[in-house]
Structures are given as structure tokens and as C-alpha cells.
Amino acid sequence: MITIALSKGRIFEETLPLLKAAGIEVLEDPEKSRKLILTTNQPDVRVLVVRATDVPTYVQYGGADMGITGKDTLLEHGSQGLYQPLDLQIAKCRISVAVRSDVDYANMVKKGSRLTVATKYVAISREFFATKGVHVDLIKLYGSMELAPLVGMADAIVDLVSTGNTLKANHLVEVEHIMDISSRLVVNQAALKLKQAPIRRIMDAFESALG
Ligand code: PRP
Secondary structure, eight states: OOEEEOOOOOHHHHHHHHHHHHTTBSSSOOTOOOOEEBBSTTTTTEEEEOOOGGHHHHHTTTTTEEEEHHHHHHHHHHHHTTEEEEEEOOSOOEEEEEEETTTHHHHHHHOOOEEEEEEEHHHHHHHHHHHTOOEEEEEEOOSSHHHHHTTTTTTTTEEEESSSSSHHHHTEEEEEEEEEEOEEEEEEEEHHHHHHHHHHHHHHHHHHOOO
């Protein structure tokens, strides 16, 4: 049995064509079903539906043999013990700093200043601002980061930006591009040894589908 951990939403949708290239079709829609273990057309392949931030954990502890997860999640939550053979070039976006459109960011980050930053990417933010030499107080949030500057709780946010529509709708502007993000295949190292042939077959199919 090969078990693949995926999160619902963009990663799931953009993974389906890759699975198809490997001859795997998921037989249930996670948006409609409440099942957490989905069957596929291959009796020996199943898909687990997990929270995006839990994908590396399931793979690390062997709950899943492989998974697909964003570079943001791997950087923020660690990638210990995970083999990362492929950048799948899916769910592409970027991590950026954004502020209210009516504030002067350049002035905010002047030497010696202190910035309050709301984010779910605490580790990435800490490192980014440390490299810039800007002191930051970080406020950890789990979603809707865009609200924090609007209600006076933070000077800036660090969040994923894709189309930029969420920022625009909330009168925020992107002021720094921290890094580009895409999703990676992660594989449990023991599984790679014990189930080498089927895992390699899936990895090779993904790789050829990438072109
Ligand atoms: C992400 C991110 C932004 C939004 C950006 O949230 O946190 O809110 O997408 O996309 P846009 O630039 O195309 O508007 P997501 O929908 O992934 O949900 P989340 O809040 O759970 O992270």
C-alpha cells in the first residue's frame, strides 16, 4: 500500500493531473465527502486528507509514505527526516510583506525602528527582518492576517500572495517580496527504501508530467 498525504484546496486540485500521469485517479472528492482516507482506482494507493501544515508530520512519522506540501510549510515547520526529490511547480505564490496603503513603509523600517508584524510565518519573518537589521515584535495568527494592520494591531503582515486580490480588497500593498513558493513532493526515507519500486514509479511519472 502506498499512502499519499494531501491537503484540500489548491494543492489537491493541482496534484490531480500529476496523479493521473502516474495512472492514479482519486475516486472521491474531499470537498464533498467527509472521509479522510480516499480510495483511488489503484487498490494499493490511497490518499489521506490532512491539514496543509500537518503534511510533513504525517510523512515524517510514516503515517503517509509521501505527501505534497508548500515550501512555506517546510520552511516554517521543518523538514526533518524528509526526502524532497521534486519541486512540482504547483500552487505557486510568494511570501511578501504588506502594509496599509496609506503608510510609509520605508520610514517604518528606518534604522533602529521597531515593527510589529502579524503572521503565521513566524520563523520566516524573524529570519527575514533579522537579515534586514529591523527589530520586530511578532504576533502569531492562524489566518486572516490582513485584518491586523486594519485594526491597529500590527504595522505589517507577512503572508502568501497569489493574485494580490486579498490585499487589494483590504487596502493593503505589497512592499517586500520575501520568496517565491511552490509545492514539493516529500517522501518518508524508510518508505523510500522499503517500497522503492512503487514510490520510484510515482516519482518518475510526476517528473515526466512536469516536462
Ligand atoms: C492565502 C493567503 C491570502 C490569500 C492570497 O490564503 O493567506 O489570504 O491566499 O491570495 P490572493 O493574493 O490570490 O488573494 P488561503 O486562501 O491559502 O487560506 P489561509 O488563510 O488558510 O492561508
